[in-house]
Amino acid sequence: MSELALDVHDLAVHYGKFEALKSVDLSVAYGQIVGILGPNGAGKSTLVDALVGAHRKSAGTIRTLGCDPVKEAAALRPRLGVVLQSAGFPPGLRVKDIVRSWRRYTPTVTVDEVNNLVRDVEITRLMNRPLSSLSGGELRRVDITLALVGSPELLILDEPTTGLDPTSRQRVWDVIVRQRDRGATVLLTSHYLEEIEALCDRVFVLRGGVISTSGTPGELARSIPSPRRCSFRPASGRNVSQLGLSFGEGLESQSDGYWAWSTPTPAADVRELMERAQRTGFEIEDLTVAPATLQAVYSALVGTDADSHQAAPARHHAEHSRQTEEKLS
Incomplete structure (x- = not known):
């Protein structure tokens, strides 16, 4: 087994002439929660797509759980749990129908194991409800439940708490910490330094398609000359x-x-x-x-604007999000 859960060198991803990622180096040990912090358009979702094999790299190397995520996708996929920004399920489906169908993709998982997971993520009372009736926090807990079916070795969460109220956010945090405690590796992207500080063992700051700095949350905070x-x-x-x-x-x-x-x-x-x-x-x-206040640290790390990457045509993000959902389904 590889010594690293994620081992990335000189990774570049291009959409035509647009460089979403330029030269990313990323090393993540097993059993850690690591965060990718950065503004909109920095390349966080593109990085997630590349790590799980949903988007081909333009240059560089990627080893996810020791595998090439594109060439060894069949071997890698059962070991991954992925929560995208939007799952895209039909809103009329009931939660229990989605959960039961999802379990069938992992035949080694028993009904009792799924039932235990449903209780652990606290969606038992949601099982008979259609997705259209759920709040944002409830939907995210359903997404996370599906990602955890099969106890994945690597859990990748793309902005899992955006738009959630404080109570829902704390519930998601509790689930994430429990995954690390059972030995899983967790990578999450977020805009929220508070979230990164509360959860992560190590943080990588992505800006303009490159990792601009990294360290523990405390190291990053101490490095900022804020009042x-x-x-x-x-x-x-x-x-x-x-x-x-x-x-x-x-x-x-x-x-x-x-x-x-x-x-x-x-x-x-x-x-x-x-x-x-x-x-x-x-x-x-x-x-x-x-x-230093969390906002002061965040502003110093990623700047007050959203980076030139936000100028990338919206169709690029929409298209690769659609491709990601298809490839992981």
Whole structure:
């Protein structure tokens, strides 16, 4: 068995003259949750398609669970679970009919195993309902249930929680973590740094068709020179103005008795605060330095615009999404 669940080198994917992916390198160990973070048009869905063999590469090499996803598709497919942005099932079908039909594609899976999975993903009460009656969160849980039939070694989730309410999103997160705990490898694409931070062991940032940076969520957050929010609470009756802080113009009084400020140099500011407090006998009861906000980190990582890749004609995305559904069905 290959030492890596995903091993990608110099991957390029073109739609005619349009370069959706330019030169992607990606290495993912077994038993990890890894995230692909990036703006719309960065190439996330194209990368997913290439990894599962639904789109041929233009250059480079791909090994998915040790297999060439195109040449060894028949051997690879039973080992994969894939959740696309849209499954495209007829809305009049009932959930139980889809689940039962899906089980027949994996004859080694028993009815009891599927029933256990239905309970685990919490769709038992949905089984007699048509897809047209389900909310966005309910539909995503159905999609994930189908992807998990057969306990795949690799689960690939393309923006699995986009548009979901917080409760539905948390349920999907719980399912994803349980898959890693049973030994599966999970790759998910997302716009949400909060989601990536909560779930992923490692993150790859895709922008303009290339991996621009990678690391653990903590490493990425620490690499961003974003302002930190600092606050302290003086002892009762103490006047903050007596400290004479050089950053005092940025201080703001809070309703809870704290004073707060934002700064790109938190270490220097806190050092000055503590030195002046010691010299003047000023008593501080509490001091906190908050990390960069999630939005600040995201903006620094992927930029505030959607990249030139969004200019790609919509027909390219629609066509390769249709092809993906056909090839994985």
